[in-house]
Structure formats: structure tokens, C-alpha cells
Amino acid sequence: MNREPVSALPTVPAIAIGVAPIVYADRTLANGLRVILVPNRRVPSVAINVAYRVGGKDDPPGRSGFAHLFEHLMFKGTARTAPETIDRLTEDVGGFNNAFTSEDITNYYEVVPSNHLERLLWAEADRLASLDVNAANFATERDVVIGEYDQRILAEPYGMLDELVNREAYSVHPYRRGVIGSPEELNAASLDDVVAFHATYYRPDNAILAVSGDFDADETSRWVDAYFGAIPRPAQPIPRVHAVEPEQTAERTFEYRAANVPLAAVEEAYHIPSAAHPDAPALDVLETVLGAGRSSRLYTSLVYDKQVATNASAAADLREHPGLFGLRVTCARNVALAVARAALEAELERVRAEPPDEAELARARTQIASSVVRSRQTNSGVALMLVQSTVVRGDPGLVNDDLARYLAVTGDDVMRVARAYLRPENRTVIEYLPA
Amino acid sequence: MTVSALPAPGAPRDATLPAPVERVLDNGLRVVAFSQRNLPLIAAQVVVRRGAAAEREDEAGLSALVAALLMQGTTVRGATDVAAAADALGARLDAASGFDASQLSVSATTPAFPYAFALLDEVLRRPAFAPREVERVRTKSISDLALTYANPGLVARLVAQRVAYGGAPYGHPVAGTIATLEALGRDRVAWFHERFYRPDDAVLVIGGDLSVDDAFALAERELGSWRAAGAAAEVAPDAPIPPPRSQVVIVDKPDAGRTALIAGRVSIARRSPDYYAATVAAAVLHGYSGRINQEIRVKRGLSYGAGATLSARRMPGLFTASTLIDHTRAAEATDVTLAVIRSLVDAPATDDDLVSRKATVTGAFYRAIETIDGITGSLAEHALYDVPLAELAAYARRVQAVDAAAVRDFAARAMVPDDFVVLVGDASKFAAEIARTHAGVRVIPSAQLDLGSPALELRSAADVRG
Numbered sequence: 001m002n003r004e005p006v007s008a009l010p011t012v013p014a015i016a017i018g019v020a021p022i023v024y025a026d027r028t029l030a031n032g033l034r035v036i037l038v039p040n041r042r043v044p045s046v047a048i049n050v051a052y053r054v055g056g057k058d059d060p061p062g063r064s065g066f067a068h069l070f071e072h073l074m075f076k077g078t079a080r081t082a083p084e085t086i087d088r089l090t091e092d093v094g095g096f097n098n099a100f101t102s103e104d105i106t107n108y109y110e111v112v113p114s115n116h117l118e119r120l121l122w123a124e125a126d127r128l129a130s131l132d133v134n135a136a137n138f139a140t141e142r143d144v145v146i147g148e149y150d151q152r153i154l155a156e157p158y159g160m161l162d163e164l165v166n167r168e169a170y171s172v173h174p175y176r177r178g179v180i181g182s183p184e185e186l187n188a189a190s191l192d193d194v195v196a197f198h199a200t201y202y203r204p205d206n207a208i209l210a211v212s213g214d215f216d217a218d219e220t221s222r223w224v225d226a227y228f229g230a231i232p233r234p235a236q237p238i239p240r241v242h243a244v245e246p247e248q249t250a251e252r253t254f255e256y257r258a259a260n261v262p263l264a265a266v267e268e269a270y271h272i273p274s275a276a277h278p279d280a281p282a283l284d285v286l287e288t289v290l291g292a293g294r295s296s297r298l299y300t301s302l303v304y305d306k307q308v309a310t311n312a313s314a315a316a317d318l319r320e321h322p323g324l325f326g327l328r329v330t331c332a333r334n335v336a337l338a339v340a341r342a343a344l345e346a347e348l349e350r351v352r353a354e355p356p357d358e359a360e361l362a363r364a365r366t367q368i369a370s371s372v373v374r375s376r377q378t379n380s381g382v383a384l385m386l387v388q389s390t391v392v393r394g395d396p397g398l399v400n401d402d403l404a405r406y407l408a409v410t411g412d413d414v415m416r417v418a419r420a421y422l423r424p425e426n427r428t429v430i431e432y433l434p435a
Numbered sequence: 436m437t438v439s440a441l442p443a444p445g446a447p448r449d450a451t452l453p454a455p456v457e458r459v460l461d462n463g464l465r466v467v468a469f470s471q472r473n474l475p476l477i478a479a480q481v482v483v484r485r486g487a488a489a490e491r492e493d494e495a496g497l498s499a500l501v502a503a504l505l506m507q508g509t510t511v512r513g514a515t516d517v518a519a520a521a522d523a524l525g526a527r528l529d530a531a532s533g534f535d536a537s538q539l540s541v542s543a544t545t546p547a548f549p550y551a552f553a554l555l556d557e558v559l560r561r562p563a564f565a566p567r568e569v570e571r572v573r574t575k576s577i578s579d580l581a582l583t584y585a586n587p588g589l590v591a592r593l594v595a596q597r598v599a600y601g602g603a604p605y606g607h608p609v610a611g612t613i614a615t616l617e618a619l620g621r622d623r624v625a626w627f628h629e630r631f632y633r634p635d636d637a638v639l640v641i642g643g644d645l646s647v648d649d650a651f652a653l654a655e656r657e658l659g660s661w662r663a664a665g666a667a668a669e670v671a672p673d674a675p676i677p678p679p680r681s682q683v684v685i686v687d688k689p690d691a692g693r694t695a696l697i698a699g700r701v702s703i704a705r706r707s708p709d710y711y712a713a714t715v716a717a718a719v720l721h722g723y724s725g726r727i728n729q730e731i732r733v734k735r736g737l738s739y740g741a742g743a744t745l746s747a748r749r750m751p752g753l754f755t756a757s758t759l760i761d762h763t764r765a766a767e768a769t770d771v772t773l774a775v776i777r778s779l780v781d782a783p784a785t786d787d788d789l790v791s792r793k794a795t796v797t798g799a800f801y802r803a804i805e806t807i808d809g810i811t812g813s814l815a816e817h818a819l820y821d822v823p824l825a826e827l828a829a830y831a832r833r834v835q836a837v838d839a840a841a842v843r844d845f846a847a848r849a850m851v852p853d854d855f856v857v858l859v860g861d862a863s864k865f866a867a868e869i870a871r872t873h874a875g876v877r878v879i880p881s882a883q884l885d886l887g888s889p890a891l892e893l894r895s896a897a898d899v900r901g
Contacts, residue, residue, distance in 0.1 A: 094798015295519035370525025
């Protein structure tokens with residue numbers, strides 16, 4: 001074959017990735033609704049996010065899974081609209097909509113052609129102001145959510161792992177109940193609970209509206225004032241979770257056995273501070289060094305070299321309140337859990353003993369910075385990062401400092417947070433085994 | 436402004452797309468460049484204009500194997516080192532193949548991109564095809580087929596391809612069969628790569644946060660020395676596509692949870708002037724408010740979902756409507772599906788009906804071009820099928836210009852007549868009922884099904900045992 005001589009790829013120098021700040025308008029209406037607008041007229045499409053500061057941790061006592069069940073009910077119609085109106089206003093005009101519930105947030109979002117923005121603002125304001133749930137569609141939707149539990153938690157291999165991690169790692173904080181809840185408590189929920197929950201948390205001073213995309217800021221502000229501005233702010237205070245998880249002083253281990261477990265797996269969950277804590281960026285870099293991509297330490301060591309695992313991952317789950325750093329390993333066939341755990345522990349010892357070298361740190365920074373840049377490509381990505389930063393970290397503006405904060409993380413920072421948090425007495429171990 | 440009533444939509448706005456610029460390098464590589472500098476990201480895609488349609492029947496799966504192996508090591512670095520290099524650059528590097536093309540794509544931030552593009556060049560031109568990696572990818576592909584064959588919806592799609600195309604290109608499975616994959620080795624992989632991965636039969640699309648001049652310079656620097664191994668690849672003349680024919684093919688799969696149903700026919704090539712009318716016609720059927728879902732799910736509760744697709748290709752591709760239903764209601768669903776397709780002519784959509792259906796098409800388009808990967812992919816598709824690149828900027832206007840008469844006319848010619856029906860499920864629950872009202876019903880026991888054969892069935896009982 002006629003080819004030029006082989007030359008190695010040039011050595012990659014430290015890559016300086018910069019990105020312009022997201023320019024947004026941020027104001028709070030008299031009724032407390034926070035409104036963030038990011039005009040960008042490149043593509044005639046617009047993303048709308050309405051985030052409520054309520055999630056799994058805020059479920060009423062004895063009603064675990066309620067925030068998530070409630071999210072489903074928000075599609076069931078209002079005093080003025082039929083069920084699934086939001087679906088028709090989005091899908092039928094070339095857009096889409098969805099929603100998710102996490103521990104801290106319930107977020108509703110739509111992407112539509114920009115000439116439909118006013119209609120979606122009307123519809124979102126409408127379902128914030130009034131909800132029309134009856135006994136019939138409440139019962140149907142509750143069955144849908146329990147079906148989701150059966151499918152995602154019970155039927156999926158390892159489906160119970162996230163639930164177990166939350167339940168065992170937290171002793172006091174309501175994060176221990178997870179988000180999906182339990183069928184028993186979902187079945188105990190009543191229509192009265194629905195009405196009370198809407199009145200308690202679905203109020204303008206508990207919501208953030210972010211709009212990103214093709215619109216005129218002044219015109220949109222007028223629509224927001226007209227549709228959301230008239231919704232009253234209730235007088236009673238919004239209940240907040242004040243529970244503080246006590247410091248863990250000894251390792252906890254929990255063994256779980258289930259029929260549909262193809263290979264033994266383990267998760268080690270370590271308590272870490274909240275997303276707003278100064279250690280958060282170093283924890284994200286630690287996650288990347290240990291677990292991001294095929295060149296990460298866990299993949300290279302456990303999966304490729306030692307072949308004791310088919311899968312090994314790390315995740316800094318940073319939340320509004322102190323979260324968890326999870327290390328998850330699925331054993332290779334015929335490898336004992338203890339062997340895989342020993343290989344994991346060796347990697348933890350290494351990351352606690354010495355800082356990653358410059359090349360490894362540069363790789364991690366580049367991976368994180370690249371994903372920060374990519375996440376800004378779509379209007380929905382921009383709107384989501386702004387509402388999440390507002391709810392979980394208390395400030396939308398932090399999204400513009402993230403890159404600098406990641407790039408400032410040093411090797412010593414990574415070692416320091418590994419030593420500070422990845423300690424055996426600070427962890428909960430879930431062993432997930434075939435029955 | 437009244438708060439109580441849903442406001443009307445405003446006037447639709449058009450998109451401003453970056454203008455693509457073209458140049459052909461000395462080695463024959465067609466380069467399409469665009470500049471869009473809203474974010475520090477650059478993407479590139481090399482599209483080689485040969486894919487599974489260039490494979491021999493008995494080598495089905497070869498082009499997919501080649502694409503998968505490009506990512507598994509070069510002459511200067513092993514499989515994990517390719518991944519490590521991409522990670523170090525924060526780059527995304529992927530390879531894939533379809534019937535009409537094989538492609539490699541990369542994206543990275545602006546400062547990392549020149550290195551990521553050099554990595555793409557290395558992966559494209561210097562694959563090692565190490566025997567160990569060939570064996571590993573082949574083994575994985577074969578085990579993936581077991582998952583495919585367990586899924587009635589995927590089996591129905593593969594059977595539909597055979598029913599529509601027989602032994603013509605587009606008939607065989609892109610992923611191959613167990614038999615064809617077992618017969619493929621490193622020699623054939625290297626042969627396909629050498630013969631078809633060549634600059635004079637390829638397109639490079641590159642764009643994002645750089646000027647078009649810089650894009651061309653980068654293309655020249657990395658790919659200017661790319662040379663074809665020999666004379667232009669000759670591809671055997673394609674077997675003719677059989678004319679569409681009404682027929683019902685049932686694969687009896689008693690262990691299927693539900694019956695997969697696909698109806699349709701060979702319909703349209705991407706370059707056809709009817710492309711936009713065809714796209715809108717498919718949208719009349721597709722989507723939550725599309726006619727198929729309305730009739731199958733909303734009115735009759737036969738299934739959780741049903742939809743229609745149109746895959747316009749170099750040669751005429753398939754129009755299909757599909758759903759998953761309970762075995763006992765498969766006969767009913769067959770008649771409903773065929774009636775819905777016929778309604779494109781019997782009860783044609785009006786211009787008013789088309790407003791929302793066209794919006795679903797343009798809305799999806801605008802979402803696709805939000806990212807530079809999306810723009811790159813759309814330009815690559817235009818280039819691959821020799822559609823003028825200027826059409827991309829005109830896409831929404833072309834869709835809007837389609838009227839009810841054009842939709843009805845296209846459907847009457849290339850969607851409604853002579854549709855096949857493929858059903859994969861427990862035939863004991865529906866085959867007799869269908870045979871009462873449809874002529875030419877063929878039932879294939881799933882143990883006899885051979886997707887490697889244009890006739891779909893194993894030739895003899897001896898083959899069954901193998």
C-alpha cells in the first residue's frame with residue numbers, strides 16, 4: 001500500500017480550554033418566582049425548564065416516593081386544560097417534553113419551535129396555579145409509578161443497588177429514602193396528599209423558570225409577568241429539611257442477595273460534602289481520575305490489567321445536602337468479590353498515597369472541561385445547568401466559574417480529598433450477590 | 436393579554452445555518468467545511484461511500500466488522516492506547532457503518548481538535564486489524580446477534596428487509612449472521628478496508644469553531660497524503676430490486692412476548708424530487724398524533740405505541756409502519772395498519788392537517804442542527820447522496836412548501852399500493868385468522884428462519900441441525 005511512513009501522534013501539550021460565560025438575565029418576581037432568561041437566536045427553537053425545589057428528600061413522612069409520583073400527576077390536566085395538554089402542545093408542533101425527580105429537585109422541561117414559547121409559558125403557569133387530579137387518574141398514575149418500580153428496581157439486574165446505598169449510608173437524613181419510594185407507601189398515598197403537596201411546594205417562591213433559546217427578552221418578560229406574575233405567593237413558610245447526618249465513625253456493610261444478579265457486584269459509598277462545598281471540584285476531578293473512560297485508573301487496573309472486574313466506575317454524587325462518593329465494581333465471571341475489592345482498595349491506597357502526575361491531571365481536566373463545553377451546545381443543556389446550579393448550589397452564576405474551578409484543582413487537592421473522604425470508617429459497603 | 440385562554444402560536448421563524456464551502460483535494464477527497472463559532476468545539480466526519488451494500492451476500496457483516504475494528508488499535512498504538520489518546524484529548528471518536536456508507540467521526544474542543552483529527556487520520560489509515568482484536572470483535576458481534584434474535588421487533592425489521600429486497604443490496608443484515616461472521620477473518624477485513632476506504636470515494640465534513648480556510652488547511656495537512664491503494668473500486672452491478680408485492684410473511688416465534696408487525700414497501704431514494712413530500716407523508720402517519728398511533732393506540736388500545744419511518748437511501752429505501760401487539764389481536768392490527776396506510780389516499784390529509792405534521796418534521800430538524808455534530812451529520816448525508824448542500828439551509832422551507840396534493844400523490848404512487856406485511860410472534864394465535872382474508876400468506880417456523888438467505892428459509896433439514 002502506498003502510505004507515508006508511520007509517525008507517532010504529536011505529544012499533546014497542556015490544553016487550555018476556555019469558554020465565554022453564559023450571558024443571562026436573572027430576576028425574581030414579586031411573588032418569589034426566579035426567572036432566568038438566556039436569549040440565543042441561532043436556531044428557531046427554545047427550551048423551557050421549570051424546576052421546583054422539592055425532591056425525594058422532601059417526601060412527606062410515610063409517603064416515600066411521593067415527589068416522584070406527583071411529577072407524573074402534573075401531566076394530568078388542570079382546571080382549564082385536559083390531561084396530556086403539555087404533550088399535545090409540544091409533540092404535535094415538533095417539540096418534546098419530559099420531567100425528572102431527583103433527591104433535591106423536580107424539573108419539568110420542554111423544547112419547542114420558538115414561535116410556541118408563549119403557549120408553553122401559559123401552560124407551565126397554568127399547572128403551577130391549578131392542578132386537577134381526580135381519584136381515577138390518580139389511581140392509574142400510581143399504578144404506572146409502581147409499574148416503573150417493578151420494572152426499574154425489581155426486574156433490572158442491580159436495580160435495587162441505588163436504593164440500598166441511600167438507605168444504608170444515611171442513618172438520619174431523608175436521603176435514606178431515595179426517590180422512587182416503596183410500593184407500600186405509594187399505595188398509602190391519598191388524593192388529599194396530592195392536594196396538600198401541590199399547595200405546599202408548587203408555589204412561585206419555590207420555583208425557578210429558565211428559558212434558553214430563540215426569543216426576545218423583553219417580550220418574554222412580559223409573557224412571564226402576565227402568566228406567572230398573577231399567581232399568589234402563599235403566606236405559610238415552605239417546609240425544609242434540616243436533618244444533619246451525623247459523622248460516620250465505623251464502616252458499615254450490608255449484604256443483599258437477589259435472583260437476577262448475573263455477577264456479584266459491590267458499591268462502596270463514602271460521605272462527601274454538599275455541591276456548594278469548596279471541595280466539590282476536586283471530588284469531580286477525583287471521580288474522573290478513578291473512573292472516567294477507558295484510560296481511567298479503575299478501568300485500566302481492575303478491568304483491563306487484572307481482569308477481576310467487567311465494570312468499575314466512580315461517581316461523585318454531589319447534592320444540595322452532603323452527598324456520596326460511590327465506587328461500583330461488577331466482578332468478572334468466577335472472580336470472588338473479595339478479590340475485586342482488594343484490587344479496588346489497592347487503587348484507593350494509591351490515590352491516597354500520592355497525587356496524580358501532571359499528565360494524568362491534565363487528562364482529567366481536559367475530559368471535564370470538554371464535557372462542560374459540550375453541555376452548552378443545546379438550549380436544553382444550558383437551561384438545565386442553570387436551574388440545577390440554582391437549586392443545588394444556590395447560585396446560577398456558578399456555571400460560569402466551573403471551568404476555572406476545575407482547572408485550578410491540583411494533584412495535591414485530589415490526594416487531599418481522597419484522604420479526607422475515601423476512608424474506610426466513612427464508608428458503607430453494599431455487597432450485591434446472586435441468591 | 437388574557438390569562439385564561441391558551442395563546443395562539445406566533446409566526447414561525449427560520450434558522451440561519453452556517454454556509455458550507457466545498458473543495459476537492461488532489462487525492463480526490465471531497466471536503467465540506469463550515470464555520471460556526473458560538474462555542475470552542477470542532478467536529479469532523481469522514482464518510483466512505485461504501486458500506487454493507489457493497490458486501491457479498493456470504494460476507495454479510497463485513498463492513499460493520501471493519502468499522503468496529505478501526506477503533507481497536509493502529510500500527511502505532513494498541514486498542515487501549517487509542518482510547519487513552521482520545522480521553523487525553525477530551526475527544527469523542529466513533530466509527531460505524533450502514534448500507535450506503537462507513538463513517539468515522541470525531542469532535543473535540545478547539546485547542547484539542549488538531550490532535551484529535553490526527554488521531555482520526557491514524558485510525559482511518561493505519562488500522563492494525565490485530566488477529567486478537569478481530570477475534571474479540573467477531574465473538575462479541577456473534578453474541579450480540581443472540582440478543583437481536585430474541586427481540587421480535589428487531590427480527591421483524593430484518594425479515595422485512597429480505598421480503599422487500601430479496602437478494603438485492605439492502606436485503607441482508609448489516610450486522611451479518613452467525614454463519615457469515617464465523618467465515619470472516621482478518622484477510623477479508625483488510626481487503627474491504629484497502630478496497631473501499633479511499634479518498635476518491637469519500638467525503639470529509641469538518642466544521643465548528645474555525646474558519647473554513649483553517650478547516651481546509653487541516654484537511655490537507657492530515658488527509659492530503661491519503662492515497663488509494665489501486666484503481667477505483669469496482670462494485671459488481673447490483674441485483675435489481677424486486678417490484679413491490681402484496682404478501683404476508685409470518686415468522687412463528689411462540690416464545691415471543693408480543694407480535695411485532697411491520698407493513699410497508701420499497702419507496703424512495705434520497706435524491707428523488709419527491710423526498711420532501713415523502714417525508715411529510717410519513718409524518719402524517721408518525722408521532723403521537725400521527726394516524727397510526729391514533730388508530731392503534733388511542734382509539735383501539737391495541738398497543739402502547741405505533742409509528743412509521745421512511746429511510747431514503749442511495750437506491751430506493753423502505754417505507755414502513757410498525758407496532759407491537761398482543762398475539763391474539765395481530766390480525767386486527769394488520770387490517771388496521773393497512774387501512775391507515777390506505778387512508779393517505781382514501782381520506783387524504785388536508786392542507787390544514789399538514790400544518791402540525793410539517794411542524795413535527797421541521798422541529799426535529801431544528802433540534803438536530805443545534806449541535807455541530809448535528810450539522811456535520813446533516814451535511815455528510817447531503818454529500819453522501821449527492822444532494823446539493825444548499826438544500827440544507829432550505830430544508831424547512833422545502834418541507835413547508837409541500838401541499839396536500841403532493842402528499843396524496845406520493846402516497847398513491849409509493850406508499851399505499853402493494854404493501855407487504857411481516858409478523859413475528861406466536862402464529863398459532865393469528866395465522867389462520869389472517870389467512871382467511873389475505874392471499875399469499877407464508878408461515879416460517881423461527882427455527883427455519885435464515886436471514887442469510889434471500890428466500891429467508893434454510894434449504895434443508897440438515898441445515899436446521901447445523
